[in-house]
Amino acid sequence: MNLSSDTNNNNNNTNIQLNILNTEFTRRIIFIFLIILIVPSIVCSFCILYFTIRKQQIRTHLKNHVILCIFFVNLLQATCELPVTLSSLQLGQVPLRSEILCKCWFSAINAFCMCSLQLNSFLSIERYLLIFHSRTLHRYKIILHYIPMIFLVSYSISYSFSFTMFYACKNKFDYNMAGCRSVCYIFESAIGIINWVICIFGPLLIIIIANVFLIVQVYQYKRQMVRKHIWKKKHQMLRQLVFVSGLECISWSPVSLISGIDIISTTETSIAPEFKWVSFGFIYLAILFSPLVSIMVFPELKIEITKWIQKQYAFNNNGIHPMMRNSCALERT
Template identity: 40%
Template sequence: MATLGLNAHLSIERYLLIFHNAFIQKYSISLHYVPAISLIIVALLYTFICIVSYPCKSTYDYNAVVCGDACFTLNPILGPLGWLIFYLVPLVIVVVSNLLLIIQVTLQKRRMLQANVWKKNLGMVLQLLAVTGVLYVSWLPIILTSVINVIHLTPVLFELQANWLLLGLIYIAVLSSPLTAIVAIPELRKEIYTMIQGWRGKIMHDRVGPVTITAHMVTKGTQQM
């Protein structure tokens, strides 16, 4: 629940770090630490209030692929509100902030007219598109279908969720996190490449191969005996 919120916060912070670095450095506690800690606390409180303390009994089918959900999600107000606040809104913030960053970089490129600067910014744009694309593919289908099902149950969408076709998409973001990190962090790519080259050199050095024995080697060995 707090994952998308933290991603949204980091997307806004990345924009401020690039274009308003002095401002965010001046108010680092208010703009960095306080929002991050607050998001985690709010998510924990919401989970405790709506799952642990909510006056209803959740029923789960442990033999089904999707065993069920907390009973508070059936509430016509709390159910959609939770999906909207903790999932859809952070996802929209991630996309909008990254799009603003890409547009700002493109406008600066046109003003500066420097090819080397644009080449560096192009890499950053591709990284942002990769991260944003993974989040959208993973979360948007399940968020929209869940909100629709809570407001008005649709058999087709319910079957898609019950058969794990939409819920399984969430794990794309989890499983692709290492690949996304490699794409987004050039220093990590260089370190991995250096590590692979070191392993390859060690393997080549330790490889056992055929040895050609010459007459000089035989004569030298006989003399030593």
């Protein structure tokens, strides 16, 4: 009796674990998580866009350009690509079972994400120049700042769409998976590994190494500095980098690991679907939290939003007080 009851309990526990980790349950959790975040994220993004347009100081500073570019890329992905992902999460399959849709969807995901990662890796390198070689960067800003930024954006888009649309191989799309699972060239050993290094692992490695190196350099430089205001300025730029790049690393580490295992593995279904859904949902953390990070890293933006809130509060108070005074006067009469 005891053995049979123990066996039944083990079977029940196994069933509970399988139910918790089944693909449908995982999809639902990720869908709810993303749908809760997307509305405030987009509203905040458009508010930031409004204040950025109003405040010229935010746009003109060289140190803000790459971060603003990352913010705009994330906003475009949240408004253009993420709704398709949410639809597939809700339905459990691609909204339209079409190879063209799968190619366009994968191209969009890959282009946006690659663009964001490449810009973050460039931000990590450029931030070193801003902190320690600011004059050189400002002097040669066309070569060292504008051209690399434009190149990375255009290169990410052209690379993603050209390989997805025109590479000669037969796609085996899974219409029940995120991004239709993937395109065929990803699973070719040499090209798949090169793509993984260029699109995901390489930029992440650059971000981590550059951030660690810069943190060490800044704090070593602090000991030699006499003027505290210079240290505060450099520390502020370092903090901006850590906020932006740190969130990107957290979001992309699970995808980098799982996709790397999937490419190196001999079988195409080496990773369970539920873990692929979880890792796929993780990449949207950096996108949906981008407005919050932008507010934290731009002091000018924080000041503008604070002033606007104070004006609205003062306007509401000024509108309420006269009514209260009039009502009091009427009661006296």
